[in-house]
Amino acid sequence: MGKYKKILLKLSGEALAGDNVKGFSESTVLEVARQVKVLIEEGIQVGIVIGGGNFWRGRSSASMDRTKADEIGMLATVMNCLYTAEIFRTVGIITKVMTPFNVGMMTTVFSKDECMLRQETGEVVFFAGGTGHPYFSTDTAAALRAIETECDIILLAKNIDGVYDSDPNINKDAVKFDKISLKKVIDKDLKVMDLTAAIMCLEQKVCMSVFYLNDKNSIINAAEDKTNGTLVYV
Numbered sequence: 248m249g250k251y252k253k254i255l256l257k258l259s260g261e262a263l264a265g266d267n268v269k270g271f272s273e274s275t276v277l278e279v280a281r282q283v284k285v286l287i288e289e290g291i292q293v294g295i296v297i298g299g300g301n302f303w304r305g306r307s308s309a310s311m312d313r314t315k316a317d318e319i320g321m322l323a324t325v326m327n328c329l330y331t332a333e334i335f336r337t338v339g340i341i342t343k344v345m346t347p348f349n350v351g352m353m354t355t356v357f358s359k360d361e362c363m364l365r366q367e368t369g370e371v372v373f374f375a376g377g378t379g380h381p382y383f384s385t386d387t388a389a390a391l392r393a394i395e396t397e398c399d400i401i402l403l404a405k406n407i408d409g410v411y412d413s414d415p416n417i418n419k420d421a422v423k424f425d426k427i428s429l430k431k432v433i434d435k436d437l438k439v440m441d442l443t444a445a446i447m448c449l450e451q452k453v454c455m456s457v458f459y460l461n462d463k464n465s466i467i468n469a470a471e472d473k474t475n476g477t478l479v480y481v
Contacts, residue, residue, distance in 0.1 A: 250471045253292040253366070255393035255401045256283070257386070257440075260301035260327055262404060262460050269301055276334045282466040283371060284340055291470055292366040294396055296374045296389040297331060299323025317381035324385060325350055328375035341370045347379030359395050366396070386440035390447040401448070401455045402469045403440065408459035409477035410439055426478045429454070439479060448481070455479040 258279070265272025283293055302323035306316040325346060332342035343365050345357040354375060355361070362372050377388040393401050407415070408423070410432065415421040429449045432439050439445065439457055448455065456469045458476030468474045 250289070251291065251399040253396070253398045254286070254294070254470050255389055255396070255398040256293060256295045256466065257389040257401060257403050258295065258297045258331075258460070259405065260298040260323065262406065263297065263327060263331065264301040271301070271330055273334065276331055277338070279331070279460075279466065280335045280338045280340060282464060283335065284338055285467055286470050287340060287369050287371065292369075293371045294362070294366065294374060294392060294398065295328070295331070295371060296385055296392060297324055297327040298385040299327060302326065314381040317377075317383075321377045321379070324377060325354065325375040328373040329353060332371075332373050335371060341368075342373060343370055344373045344375050346374075346376035348376060350376070357392075362396055372396075383443065384441045386444035387447070390440070390444040390453065393453055394447065394451045398453070401453060402466065403455055403457045404460035404466065404469075405457060406460065407457075408462070408475065410437055410457050410479065412437070424477050426480060429479050429481050432479055452481045454481050 263271055263276055265275040286293055299320045303320050328344045332344050335342050344354045345362060346354040347357050349356060357374065365372055374388060374392045377383060377385055378391060389401055410424045410427055411421040413421045429445060433445050433449065439455065456474050456476060456478055458465050458469050458474045462475065469476065
């Protein structure tokens with residue numbers, strides 16, 4: 248398929264933490280920044296969604312209200328994007344953090360028109376705060392922003408090197424797919440991303456590349472369609 252012109256990179260919060268489990272690993276984020284800078288210099292437009300799992304996942308107790316728990320998770324993604332955007336700036340990348348709600352003077356409320364203009368001039372736009380509503384994951388936020396901003400593909404950087412027919416951590420005979428249709432991913436419940444996000448991508452014909460973040464130049468290779476991971480096509 249060749250090099251993509253516009254990508255949405257989805258990173259997990261845990262990926263930012265590296266071996267620290269919680270918080271941030273500056274060396275990990277710097278490596279992501281280095282690769283994204285290469286893409287920007289090649290003329291590829293980049294948007295980024297980051298999860299919040301390095302700070303918050305689910306509820307602290309069974310009695311906690313789901314809406315409040317999800318709101319905490321949204322704020323965790325804002326912290327992740329502000330941190331990562333600042334690390335990007337230190338290596339010479341111009342960034343903008345956009346949220347679906349006001350966060351004082353720290354972010355800008357999402358606007359498709361402003362986002363498209365910024366990306367056309369080489370800025371990296373971070374989409375923080377999820378969708379702004381509870382019951383929607385950052386997977387769904389990634390699908391939504393990729394569709395809205397007319398991305399060619401979603402790059403899913405994970406702690407596994409692709410899509411398997413079963414969990415390779417449990418089944419040593421699990422089979423990895425080089426390519427698989429999104430419909431099969433949904434039908435087989437392979438959990439590449441949550442069901443809401445997957446159905447949105449299927450309906451809007453957005454493909455995905457699933458790969459292991461810590462492979463050498465993994466983001467660059469995925470953006471240039473040279474990944475060793477799995478292409479999920481529509």
